[in-house]
Amino acid sequence: MNFPILSTLIFLPLVSSFFIFLSKENRSNNSAIYISLFSSLATFILSLFIWYSLDTRSADFQFIEDKSWINDFIKFKLGVDGISILFIVLTAFITPICIISCINSVKIRVKEFLIAILVLETFMIGVFCSLDLVVFYLFFEAGLIPMFLIIGVWGGPRRVYSAFKFFLFTLLGSVLMLVAIIAIYWITGTTDVTEIYKIQIPKEYQNLLWLAFFSSFAVKMPMWPVHTWLPDAHVEAPTAGSVILAAILLKMAGYGFLRFSLPMFPIASEYFTPLIFTLSIIAIIYTSLVALMQEDMKKLIAYSSVAHMGYVTLGIFTFTKQGIEGSIFQMLSHGIISAALFLCVGVVYDRLHSRMISTYGGLVNYLPKYSFLFIVFALAGLGLPGTSGFLGEFLVLAGTFQKSYLISMLATFGVILGAAYMLWLTKRVIFGNTNNAEIKNLKDINNLEFLMLATLALLIIFFGFYPAPLIDTLNISVDNLIGNYELAIQKNEIN
Amino acid sequence: MINNLSVLLPEIFLTLSIFSILMIGVFIKDSFNLIFNLTSLILILTIAIIFNSPNNLEKIFLDSFMRDSFSNFFKILILISSLFVLNASKHFIIDNKLAKFEYPIIILLSILGMFFMVSSNDIILFYLGLELQSLSLYILAAIDRDNLRSSESGIKYFVLSALSSGLLLYGCSLLYGFTGSTNFDLIAEELTKENTGAIFAMVFILVGLAFKVSAVPFHMWTPDVYEGAPTSITSYFAVVPKVAGLAVLIKFMFIPFSNILAEWQTIIIFISIASMILGAIAAIGQKNIKRLLAYSSIGHIGYALAGVATGVISGYQSAIVYITIYVIMNIGAFSCLYLLKKDGEYKENISDLSGISKKQPILAFSFLIILFSLAGIPPLGGFFAKFYIFTSVLEQKMYTLAIIGLLTTVISAFYYLKIIKTIYFDDSLITYDTTKNKIAQLSILISCSILLTFFLYPSILNNLVDRLFIYQ
Numbered sequence: 001m002n003f004p005i006l007s008t009l010i011f012l013p014l015v016s017s018f019f020i021f022l023s024k025e026n027r028s029n030n031s032a033i034y035i036s037l038f039s040s041l042a043t044f045i046l047s048l049f050i051w052y053s054l055d056t057r058s059a060d061f062q063f064i065e066d067k068s069w070i071n072d073f074i075k076f077k078l079g080v081d082g083i084s085i086l087f088i089v090l091t092a093f094i095t096p097i098c099i100i101s102c103i104n105s106v107k108i109r110v111k112e113f114l115i116a117i118l119v120l121e122t123f124m125i126g127v128f129c130s131l132d133l134v135v136f137y138l139f140f141e142a143g144l145i146p147m148f149l150i151i152g153v154w155g156g157p158r159r160v161y162s163a164f165k166f167f168l169f170t171l172l173g174s175v176l177m178l179v180a181i182i183a184i185y186w187i188t189g190t191t192d193v194t195e196i197y198k199i200q201i202p203k204e205y206q207n208l209l210w211l212a213f214f215s216s217f218a219v220k221m222p223m224w225p226v227h228t229w230l231p232d233a234h235v236e237a238p239t240a241g242s243v244i245l246a247a248i249l250l251k252m253a254g255y256g257f258l259r260f261s262l263p264m265f266p267i268a269s270e271y272f273t274p275l276i277f278t279l280s281i282i283a284i285i286y287t288s289l290v291a292l293m294q295e296d297m298k299k300l301i302a303y304s305s306v307a308h309m310g311y312v313t314l315g316i317f318t319f320t321k322q323g324i325e326g327s328i329f330q331m332l333s334h335g336i337i338s339a340a341l342f343l344c345v346g347v348v349y350d351r352l353h354s355r356m357i358s359t360y361g362g363l364v365n366y367l368p369k370y371s372f373l374f375i376v377f378a379l380a381g382l383g384l385p386g387t388s389g390f391l392g393e394f395l396v397l398a399g400t401f402q403k404s405y406l407i408s409m410l411a412t413f414g415v416i417l418g419a420a421y422m423l424w425l426t427k428r429v430i431f432g433n434t435n436n437a438e439i440k441n442l443k444d445i446n447n448l449e450f451l452m453l454a455t456l457a458l459l460i461i462f463f464g465f466y467p468a469p470l471i472d473t474l475n476i477s478v479d480n481l482i483g484n485y486e487l488a489i490q491k492n493e494i495n
Numbered sequence: 496m497i498n499n500l501s502v503l504l505p506e507i508f509l510t511l512s513i514f515s516i517l518m519i520g521v522f523i524k525d526s527f528n529l530i531f532n533l534t535s536l537i538l539i540l541t542i543a544i545i546f547n548s549p550n551n552l553e554k555i556f557l558d559s560f561m562r563d564s565f566s567n568f569f570k571i572l573i574l575i576s577s578l579f580v581l582n583a584s585k586h587f588i589i590d591n592k593l594a595k596f597e598y599p600i601i602i603l604l605s606i607l608g609m610f611f612m613v614s615s616n617d618i619i620l621f622y623l624g625l626e627l628q629s630l631s632l633y634i635l636a637a638i639d640r641d642n643l644r645s646s647e648s649g650i651k652y653f654v655l656s657a658l659s660s661g662l663l664l665y666g667c668s669l670l671y672g673f674t675g676s677t678n679f680d681l682i683a684e685e686l687t688k689e690n691t692g693a694i695f696a697m698v699f700i701l702v703g704l705a706f707k708v709s710a711v712p713f714h715m716w717t718p719d720v721y722e723g724a725p726t727s728i729t730s731y732f733a734v735v736p737k738v739a740g741l742a743v744l745i746k747f748m749f750i751p752f753s754n755i756l757a758e759w760q761t762i763i764i765f766i767s768i769a770s771m772i773l774g775a776i777a778a779i780g781q782k783n784i785k786r787l788l789a790y791s792s793i794g795h796i797g798y799a800l801a802g803v804a805t806g807v808i809s810g811y812q813s814a815i816v817y818i819t820i821y822v823i824m825n826i827g828a829f830s831c832l833y834l835l836k837k838d839g840e841y842k843e844n845i846s847d848l849s850g851i852s853k854k855q856p857i858l859a860f861s862f863l864i865i866l867f868s869l870a871g872i873p874p875l876g877g878f879f880a881k882f883y884i885f886t887s888v889l890e891q892k893m894y895t896l897a898i899i900g901l902l903t904t905v906i907s908a909f910y911y912l913k914i915i916k917t918i919y920f921d922d923s924l925i926t927y928d929t930t931k932n933k934i935a936q937l938s939i940l941i942s943c944s945i946l947l948t949f950f951l952y953p954s955i956l957n958n959l960v961d962r963l964f965i966y967q
């Protein structure tokens with residue numbers, strides 16, 4: 001295909017953010033919201049079109065764009081396969097929801113906020129499209145700038161601390177990846193991912209390079225013990241910021257493991273599997289326990305995200321089809337569920353300006369529509385069968401069982417703990433006695449909020465019962481990933 | 496002979512123009528505006544002359560003066576940056592009663608000195624150029640002579656710089672003594688590992704040059720001079736002499752010292768690491784923007800020196816790309832300072848920036864771009880500058896240097912973020928005067944658009960710089 005459809009997809013939000021920049025700011029800020037909504041919906045439709053026209057029977061990268069860039073070996077190369085397209089669609093789907101959510105929650109500097117969101121969308125889609133390590137790094141790091149501003153300008157009382165912590169943690173993790181990328185360039189002579197897949201990176205380099213990539217992805221994922229920036233960032237970020245952070249930014253790391261660590265350094269990936277398993281199990285059990293003790297709703301969901309991401313890393317490093325497909329499915333479903341939960345917190349936060357669990361109680365009596373949706377999301381979050389949350393965890397555990405009984409048993413504990421904190425949260429917020437008189441005066445969610453949350457709930461239930469559209473898309477790409485991995489391991493054993 | 500002179504045409508033109516405008520200044524009263532405009536014209540004409548001069552290598556006057564693409568590139572960079580620095584600061588100069596007609600003339604004289612520095616192929620000519628430049632800079636640092644801090648910074652700069660010039664001259668004489676020549680090419684032939692005395696000379700010369708580019712441990716003057724001198728002078732100090740200093744440093748490494756690479760490499764690596772670390776850590780506690788930019792410039796010189804430390808042409812090229820982007824960023828950063836005027840007084844504390852994003856969103860956004868670019872965050876120009884440096888450093892398998900360099904970028908990101916925090920997250924305190932300084936706004940616009948769009952065509956500077964080392 002000659003038309004640069006992926007570049008269009010990437011730069012459409014950026015161009016429209018420029019129009020928002022030019023648009024006149026008036027009291028209602030309508031034009032800015034319309035432009036951003038329109039452009040993000042256009043991006044979403046375009047991403048659906050790409051998904052539709054993607055040939056899922058082929059594991060090759062498609063819609064490839066290859067432009068000369070820094071030099072003949074570092075090119076501006078874009079392309080999608082069955083794995084990346086799903087993340088692109090997720091990104092393009094979450095962004096309009098964020099924009100709708102900010103109509104109610106963002107009161108100051110709306111124009112700048114929309115610009116930041118759209119610029120961030122450009123960078124996020126760019127991460128999932130890039131087939132060149134330098135291009136990937138460029139987009140991966142560039143996302144820090146708008147996110148830093150979103151947390152810092154529109155965030156809560158401790159926003160400065162959180163924004164700095166977020167920025168510096170991620171930057172520190174990533175600079176080592178930059179060293180590794182340049183080192184790969186000098187080892188293989190290219191940074192084109194598809195070329196590097198064909199060339200086996202020498203065994204002696206693999207471990208160090210893997211660790212350098214790991215340092216970046218572990219911070220971004222986030223894995224225990226470098227997860228501490230996430231609860232802070234989530235708590236202080238505005239609703240839309242939390243949604244993007246949980247739904248998409250965290251997925252970049254999981255995607256990075258799949259796209260780079262696994263296929264480029266298969267021997268090192270196998271070598272470090274015990275490390276990943278240990279950290280994942282600690283993340284699942286420890287952070288679930290921490291989540292139990294939280295008094296702040298956003299913090300609780302943030303810790304539950306860390307636990308859920310533990311399943312993702314666990315699944316990826318089982319190197320089994322179920323494990324990897326489960327992690328991708330888990331990432332996508334967590335993208336929707338955590339987004340929905342943060343939106344739910346945002347809805348009540350806009351009304352009462354408190355995120356404390358103790359502020360609420362007995363919401364079911366006064367906000368029935370809201371409570372119903374909240375319960376759906378909470379149940380999806382704990383992995384109830386029939387929701388998409390169940391399938392991801394189930395597949396990951398099924399994959400893990402093939403590798404180790406002990407690990408999968410420990411991971412299953414996490415499911416129980418997950419049910420504990422989610423149900424307890426629901427009990428304290430939705431049910432129980434109403435101690436706070438202000439709750440009685442609360443209005444139930446308006447149509448826009450209902451539409452937004454109901455869409456997410458429908459998707460969660462739809463993919464819970466019928467995951468085939470997602471699984472079919474990934475199938476061949478995951479097969480190919482595992483096939484190449486096993487080939488590389490066999491070759492290594494023969495040598 | 497006429498042919499020889501055509502090689503020297505930019506220098507001759509510049510010298511004659513300086514003399515003529517000096518005469519105008521002496522005989523016409525209140526001629527600052529006239530001379531200032533003439534100076535801009537002279538700068539533009541000199542750029543035109545250099546653009547039209549051929550780029551082939553030519554050595555004249557017993558091989559003591561050379562013109563090649565390398566010197567032409569640096570001369571144009573020096574001229575363009577001085578043009579922007581000077582014009583953006585015009586309002587500042589007038590507002591602070593610095594509008595003496597000598598001001599632009601001395602700047603032109605220092606540029607003339609730099610021309611000879613980057614074109615020299617002989618240590619005598621090099622030293623003369625360096626001294627012409629340094630003497631002009633001493634005067635510039637103390638130009639606000641009624642101001643205590645400006646005079647103090649002038650004296651401080653003079654004393655320390657004279658010392659370093661002395662060391663440099665001592666190194667030059669040692670070099671002559673041990674190699675028997677003052678010509679760079681002949682020195683290069685004589686200078687080998689066995690020539691211990693000449694290696695001493697190399698160390699002395701490196702000390703002198705490190706002082707001129709304000710690399711650690713010869714950086715002590717930088718923060719005081721940057722803070723004490725008027726902002727218009729500081730912005731000149733931060734940009735133009737750094738370019739010339741780095742050009743000369745690269746030239747010394749490339750021609751006379753090319754056979755003792757292993758000897759100077761260790762020194763440069765040390766200087767580079769020390770500069771990067773000090774630039775990152777010492778800037779954290781600063782409250783004055785100019786002082787902070789002084790430390791940040793020390794850090795940036797550290798990165799450029801990391802490119803030089805590789806000892807290969809691709810490394811030198813990356814250092815040149817780095818310094819070019821550094822110039823673009825610094826012109827933008829200092830131009831922002833010219834717009835922070837309140838009741839006729841220019842603010843220069845970080846706390847004065849508090850909340851300017853609310854009242855001056857475009858200025859704040861430009862500052863944001865420049866600061867993120869200084870921190871080296873993609874997709875801005877500053878990232879590519881660092882990327883090229885570390886690519887060439889890693890090509891030489893200098894992993895420690897690269898990892899230390901990248902870790903210091905994280906530390907230095909902290910203080911850039913602190914300024915951004917002040918601009919964007921804090922409440923606004925000061926309402927600044929509306930400004931008529933169109934040229935400062937224009938240079939901010941140019942600098943920001945280059946930094947923002949650099950990622951579209953990141954090889955543009957490399958393609959230019961690729962041609963600089965074609966001879967030899």
